[in-house]
Amino acid sequence: MSRTPDRAALERLRDELSGTLVLAGDPDYDVARLAWNLSVDQRPAAVATPADVADVQAIVRAAPDGGFGVTTQPNGHGAEGALEGVVLIRPSRFDELSVDTEARVLRAGAGVNWGRALQQLDGTGFIALAGSNPEVNVVGLALNGGHSMFSRRYGITARSIVAVELVDGEGAVRRVTDAEDPELIWALRGGGGLFGVVTAIELALYPGDQLFGGTLAFPIETATTVHSAAVELARDIPELGLDLGLARFPDLPLVPPPLRGQTVATVALVHLGDEVTGRGYADRLISAAAPIADTLTVFTIGSLAAVAAEPVDPMPTVDFGAALGSLDDAFIHDLVDAFLRGADLGLARVGVRVLGGAIAEELGSELAAIGAIEAPGLLSAGVLLMDPSIDAMAALQPLRELVETYPATGTVPSFLGRGATLADAYGPAVLARLAEVKRRVDPRDVIVGNRELPVAAV
Structure with missing residues (x-):
C-alpha cells in the first residue's frame, strides 16, 4: 500500500x-x-x-x-x-514488569526485554518461554511465535500468551483474552504486529526450580558423530532443549583461546531438572567425542542467556531461516558439508533447533495461529557483513540448497529470514483467518507488521 x-x-x-x-x-x-x-x-x-x-x-x-x-x-x-x-x-517507556506467582503470570510492558524479565523471575521457582537472547523484546518474541529452549517441554512461546493489551487500528484500547475476543487473541498468538500497537502482554509461567545446561564445543571433524548423537538423545528425551551448531570463529583476542581461529561443532542443551540427570544426558554426547570447551552448569532462570551466549550488540548481517524436513544421518552429513562450503565464502554460523515434544502436539494449538509444527528442526544462519568483499547470497547458497533437499511446511515466523512473509510460515487457511481478523480490527489498514500478510489473503 x-x-x-x-x-x-x-x-x-x-x-x-x-x-x-x-x-x-x-x-x-x-x-x-x-x-x-x-x-x-x-x-x-x-x-x-x-x-x-x-x-x-x-x-x-x-x-x-x-x-x-x-x-x-x-x-x-x-x-x-x-x-x-x-x-x-519505539515503546521503551512502556517498561512495567511484574510476576504473579499465585496466578503464574508474567506481565511485561512493550518496552521490556527478556534479560530483565528473566531476572525478575529469579527465585520464584517459575520459568517463562524465553528466547536465547536477553536483548530480544518480550512482546515481539511472543507475537511472532517464539522458540524457547523450554519449548519441547511446554510449547511455542506464542501459545503461552494469556492476555494482550493494545491500541487497535481505529485507536480503541483493547484488553484481549480468550474470553473477551477469542479470534483476535488467536491471531496475536503467532500473527505478529498486524493487529494493533501492543502496550503490554501477559504470559503463562511454568514450574522450573532446577535448571542445568550449557554448551559443548567439539572439533569440526567430529561434527557428524556428535550431532547424530544429539538427535538420538532428542528422540529419547522429548522434553530436553537442544540446539545443534556449527561455527567458524575468527582468530581475534575477543574469542576465548579454546575456540579462537577454530571451526567447531556445538551442542547446547537445557534440562529442566536436577544436575545428575542433566549430566547423564550430556555424557551421551561426551562419549561420542571429547569436547574442546564445556560450559555445562547448574543455573537459575536469570542466567538463561548465558547458556546460549549469543551476541547482544547490533551488527550488519544477512540472516536465513527455514524449517527442516529431516534430521537423519544423511541430513547431518549434508548440513556439515553445506556449512563448510558456505564458511569458505563468509558464513559465520548455522544452528538447528531440535523441535518435537510439546511443539508438535495439537494440545492448545487450536487456540493459536501458530499451531502444531511437525517439522523436526528449525535452521537459522547468519553472514556477518563486516568485510565488504563478502557475498552473503553466495555464502548462504549451500544452505538454501540443503533446505530444498530436505523441505518442510510450516515454521516459526521469528525464524524467517529477510524478505519472507507470513505465507512462508502458514498455509492458506490460517492466512485467510488472519486476514479476516485484520479487516475487523484495522479496517483502514493503518497497522503495518514486520511480516507482510500476502495481498491475496487480505
Whole structure:
C-alpha cells in the first residue's frame, strides 16, 4: 500500500504528544531510525516514543488523515524494509514488569526485554518461554511465535500468551483474552504486529526450580558423530532443549583461546531438572567425542542467556531461516558439508533447533495461529557483513540448497529470514483467518507488521 505522509500533520501530531516524535530531517533521525540489523536501511516518516497509551491512540487516530501507517519496533529486531510512509513506534517507556506467582503470570510492558524479565523471575521457582537472547523484546518474541529452549517441554512461546493489551487500528484500547475476543487473541498468538500497537502482554509461567545446561564445543571433524548423537538423545528425551551448531570463529583476542581461529561443532542443551540427570544426558554426547570447551552448569532462570551466549550488540548481517524436513544421518552429513562450503565464502554460523515434544502436539494449538509444527528442526544462519568483499547470497547458497533437499511446511515466523512473509510460515487457511481478523480490527489498514500478510489473503 502506497502512503504519502503529510508533514504538516506529523508536525501537529508532534505538538500533541507527551512523548517525542522525530521526523525525517531532524538531527537525531538517523540514530532513532536504526534497526538492530545494521544492514537494514529503514527510513520511516517519523520515529515516535510515546509516553503513554493516550499518545499511542493519538498516533493511530492521526494516521488515516495524515497519510501514514504505524508500526512498532521495540529494539529493531525483525526489521524488514524501508518503512516509507510509516511512523515507527519505539515503546521503551512502556517498561512495567511484574510476576504473579499465585496466578503464574508474567506481565511485561512493550518496552521490556527478556534479560530483565528473566531476572525478575529469579527465585520464584517459575520459568517463562524465553528466547536465547536477553536483548530480544518480550512482546515481539511472543507475537511472532517464539522458540524457547523450554519449548519441547511446554510449547511455542506464542501459545503461552494469556492476555494482550493494545491500541487497535481505529485507536480503541483493547484488553484481549480468550474470553473477551477469542479470534483476535488467536491471531496475536503467532500473527505478529498486524493487529494493533501492543502496550503490554501477559504470559503463562511454568514450574522450573532446577535448571542445568550449557554448551559443548567439539572439533569440526567430529561434527557428524556428535550431532547424530544429539538427535538420538532428542528422540529419547522429548522434553530436553537442544540446539545443534556449527561455527567458524575468527582468530581475534575477543574469542576465548579454546575456540579462537577454530571451526567447531556445538551442542547446547537445557534440562529442566536436577544436575545428575542433566549430566547423564550430556555424557551421551561426551562419549561420542571429547569436547574442546564445556560450559555445562547448574543455573537459575536469570542466567538463561548465558547458556546460549549469543551476541547482544547490533551488527550488519544477512540472516536465513527455514524449517527442516529431516534430521537423519544423511541430513547431518549434508548440513556439515553445506556449512563448510558456505564458511569458505563468509558464513559465520548455522544452528538447528531440535523441535518435537510439546511443539508438535495439537494440545492448545487450536487456540493459536501458530499451531502444531511437525517439522523436526528449525535452521537459522547468519553472514556477518563486516568485510565488504563478502557475498552473503553466495555464502548462504549451500544452505538454501540443503533446505530444498530436505523441505518442510510450516515454521516459526521469528525464524524467517529477510524478505519472507507470513505465507512462508502458514498455509492458506490460517492466512485467510488472519486476514479476516485484520479487516475487523484495522479496517483502514493503518497497522503495518514486520511480516507482510500476502495481498491475496487480505
